[in-house]
Amino acid sequence: MGVTTVDEVRTELAELEDPKVRAVNERHGDDHGVKLGPLRAIAKRLGKRHELARELWATGDSAARLLAVLICRPKEFDQAELDAMLRAARTPKVQDWLVANVVRKSPHAEALRRCWHADPDSVVASAGWALTTDRIGRSPGGLDLPGLLDEIEQRMRDAPERLQWAMNGCLARIGIEHAEHRARAIDIGRRLGVLADYPTPPGCTSPYAPTWITEVVRRREHG
Structure with missing residues (x-):
């Protein structure tokens, strides 16, 4: 039973x-x-x-x-x-x-994404950014990608850890999925240096956005 x-x-x-x-x-x-x-x-x-x-x-x-x-x-x-x-x-x-x-x-995913994105609670805001990252890969229509990059550039370096990780994931996804924004995404990642020194096991991709973007794009292009 x-x-x-x-x-x-x-x-x-x-x-x-x-x-x-x-x-x-x-x-x-x-x-x-x-x-x-x-x-x-x-x-x-x-x-x-x-x-x-x-x-x-x-x-x-x-x-x-x-x-x-x-x-x-x-x-x-x-x-x-x-x-x-x-x-x-x-x-x-x-x-x-x-x-x-x-x-x-x-x-209710889209309504919650909008509600949570700018929430003063950084944990809640990180969920909003995670939903935004998901949309960038699935259905980016209507998203202001340059505006998101502006916000990441201004806020990510000093954001609390959970929110910083979520913003970094969004930065990487923009660079991976949208070639027209790739150079700027990589440049932002390099200038901010977020997770540049993160310990990455052999065979895994670094969460440092410039490395992450470059590696995933290379795999897609060359198999």
């Missing part, structure tokens, strides 16, 4: 808690000790269970919230709910999954 209640799910998540996993996650600002593979396996077994997802989210537990993101139906949340959920999602993994797996698939 499958798991059906929030208490049963939380018991199962508690049994998967690993102190070593928690220690690693805490170094990145997260606060759970459940490996993502087993978490996804639970989600696959449960299927889409929107009311259960709501109950799991309401617990405030990060592992439960990650599972909620995987089993909810994004289109069933209204705009106010999603706004409140993002503002309650204070750890990076929960925020990232919520934006990528729920908000992005919601009919």
